[in-house]
Amino acid sequence: MADTLANLWVGFSVALAPSVLLYAFVGCLIGTVVGVLPGVGPLAGISLLLPATFGLDATRAIVMLAGIYYGAMYGGSTTSILMRIPGEAASVMTCIDGYAMARRGRAGPALTIAAVGSYVAGTASVVALMVLAPPLASFALRFGPPEYFALLVLGLLVLAYMSSGSMLKAVAMALLGLLAGMVGIDQMSGYFRFAYGVVELGDGIGVVPAAVGLFGLSEVLLTAGQAAPPEVIKPRLRELLPSRREWRESAAPIGRGTVLGFLIGIIPGSAHIISSFVSYAVERRLSRRPEEFGRGAVAGVAGPESANNAATSGAFVPMLALGVPSGPIPAVMLAAMMVHGVSPGPLLIRQQPELFWGFIASMYVGNLVLLVLNLPLVGLFVNLLRVPYPLLYPAIVMFSVLGVYSVNGSVVDVWIMLVTGVVGYLLRKFGFETAPIVLGLVLAPMIEMALRQSLAMSDGRYSIFLVRPIAATLLGVALVLTLLSLRSLMTRALDWRARLALAEKGEPL
């Protein structure tokens, strides 16, 4: 514990240096804008601004990118409450009761509760991240290739199991991503695979262009032709403070949302969406007045908003401690860290303590910045929504091309973005999730390397995965998950994943 505090001291001395603080602030500000604007989620925001960090050192760059990430989580709740438009997918559940509160004239308190809940959850879960990541990293130092292989396979299966809708579809998408990850030079033999003479494909299909295509461009392609967004409910600023009853009713949901969100955040998958969904369901079940849910229950705002912010920190645990991203956003963050010459993994905390602890400390600071930034300035951010979408989306397209091009200075990446954008558009239209594709793309080279190294270790015997206890346990859990998902196929009952899919489409539960 004394170690942790000493490390944290180092971290704060990094995070509170004026230049780092400035970038945390800029990241939070941009993140909030990104979260407020429909059509640009945190993922696209991080990818687009990656080039803007090239001139910075690793710590500042990562602090700024993380600021964008949790800033977007905050910003997304604003549009959900005031317009019933989720600025990013994790705010879907906030739309229900947040917007209902706004229509009853309680928009201000809803915004405040969401901001305070996010702040509490954000801060508490950073503490958890700080306590959990270092021991997990020391444990992971014992991992060899077989353990990593088992962990990655389990991660992909959990992602598929946790995604909304059918597991079969999610597995198909993960396989599509893994196959896309096979493009490029084979690391073990040096063969060029599926590159067809395009030299730029030697390093494989880039994560950034693929993510911008699948999440940014495909969103524009889906929404550009749709009708204009509904009107904004403008809160009056002196009505920001919640009543005593509203505070009392949201305290417990914030606490539960924080714990749930953090735990779900660690698990691979679209953690934010799932954590807010689970939190909403839990609060409705525990409430003494469940009939109020859907008509402006304050717990329906407090719980999910806390949960999705806590999930943000949870998602960093496997990324920082194991070097394994648990979802598409950590995957892009991982790519960003690699651009800056940092390779996350069990050794990161030991080798670059000032980066790790500076990052942790900047998350404390960032959460405070967001609380200060968001409440007084909410009127300003809402004005962003007055930019008509016919002007907004051409600008998003321009920034997508700019961001993707400048990562490698290569037009090939722009083509990759275009192709993945069209594929993402069609898949989303057809009810497929695109998150597993990005994760598959990132994990493919790791999985292949781990598999082939393991077999080289064991002289080609597959039993190596079964005789090593950690690997065997992980694969055992993977098998159980697969069997569990087959059960719902047999009974054809609507399980929780099908209900989540309905909720995301905005249909009544």
Added chain:
Amino acid sequence: MLTTDRLAGGALGLLALAVMFESRRLPLGTLTKPGPAYLPVVLAALLLLSGLALVVLGGRAPRPAALGWEEGRHTAAIVAAVAVVALLLERLGYRLTMAAMLLVLVGMVERRGWVVTALFAAALALGSFFLFDTVLRVPLPRGPLGF
């Protein structure tokens, strides 16, 4: 009946077959000593199975025509615009290409007034170039006239 799931499953299956066919040029290796084509072929086989399962089980999904494709005109225009941008970016330079794309999208696809369109396109193309290339030193392509 052709549903979205069946269409997607069929397409994924075809892709899987194409990957297997294209892998023939690479050494497959053996089960105990996998070569560069080993994992692609295994993954393609699994994708083929998933695709077939989607075709078999996907009878209850909606028909493609039932999805409403009213955004299609915009979608096609944006895809075409980005493709042209990719072709011209390094030939014409960033500023001219982006200004042209914005003129087309805002002026022709969205039919905004020409004054607004021209101001918007010029401000955004020049402004983003200044911010990223000049201030943040992210090199962006310049055209033959240095613009």
